[in-house]
Amino acid sequence: MYMIERQHQILQFIRQHKVVKLVTLTKEFNVSMETIRRDVQQLMQDKKIEKFYGGVKYIEPVEGLIDHRLHEQLTEKIAIAKACASLVQDGECIFIDSGTTTYQMTPFLLDKEKLTVVTNSLPVAFDLIGSNIEVILLGGKVRHSEKSVTSNEFLFRFEHLNINKAFICASGVSIEKGISDFSLDEAITRKQIISISQKVYVATDSSKFNKDVAIQVCPVDDVDVIITDDALSKKTIQHFSEKGVQIKTVNMA
Known part of the structure; x- marks a missing residue:
């Protein structure tokens, strides 16, 4: 090792x-x-x-600015993002979350045909400007620390979206509390996206497992697949599998 x-x-x-x-x-x-x-x-x-x-x-981490977190466990994030992008088919409408892992998906999507990306991430939207990808940016309040937009039904009609696949980030993942995040606004936006998406993928590195942070986004039952790096222990994978949660690990070798 x-x-x-x-x-x-x-x-x-x-x-x-x-x-x-x-x-x-x-x-x-x-x-x-x-x-x-x-x-x-x-x-x-x-x-x-x-x-x-x-x-x-x-040492329990606290939420930091997105610019600081972009460089944390970058190798794992890129590998996870690449695996997520490989699941995207031409012609689909997908949601890309505002997290630092899902942000890494953008370069792996540029060769897709007739793709629509719905996002609340300003960096994701900016990266896709000038590409052949159709971009729909959620309307709402700009969250400066995350460079994201948090929406609600008053400002944005989520039910009009037809999302094939949603790629969601997480600050905490556990069997007991499900997917969790530090921000109430981000959690509300993710809940709404999850409720209208055909398939939901959680993209998160292994350090987020078996921990809970402030706000529950959804139970693990609402997620189709969790994609993470291969440092996740076999015991944890087995524990989640026994509860019917599918975990896909990305080989870091």
Whole structure:
């Protein structure tokens, strides 16, 4: 296992258990204490965890500006976005969410024919200007931190849209609370899109699993497929599969 892959899995383990002893990590990952200390030091520098005597604890993230998050786990986001774009067929009408993962879909869509993209993401709309893709931008209030537009039925008649596939982002994914987000406005827009879409895909990296944030967008039953990176543990995949949730993992090798 490569160092970066091991560190990612260590972070996932710590996030799941919240507080973990270093000796537990050595046993779980079958490596020396010296190796674990190096990995922990790197995760501390990345401000992902905090260290205390004999152990570490997970630092719960808070929502940041989209420009800051664009560069986080970029390799995973691009791979997930490419997998999402491969599901899009010529002539379809799709929804692309305002998240940093779905934003990465745009370059992989440019060769599609007679495609319509509905979006609440200003960066997505700007990227597609000048292409052959028809763009419908949701009307509503501009959310400056996310460069997104949050809509409601008063400002935009969602029922007139016929969306074949919706690609939604998530800040949290769990069996118990489903898909969740930090923003109430974003959650409301996503709920409305999900309710009118024929198929719903959630595009999110593995760090978002088994965690819940402020606002529930929808139960996992409302989602057709969750697309994520292959760092997601087999135990988590099995747990979701047992609940009837389909997960597609993207090979990062």
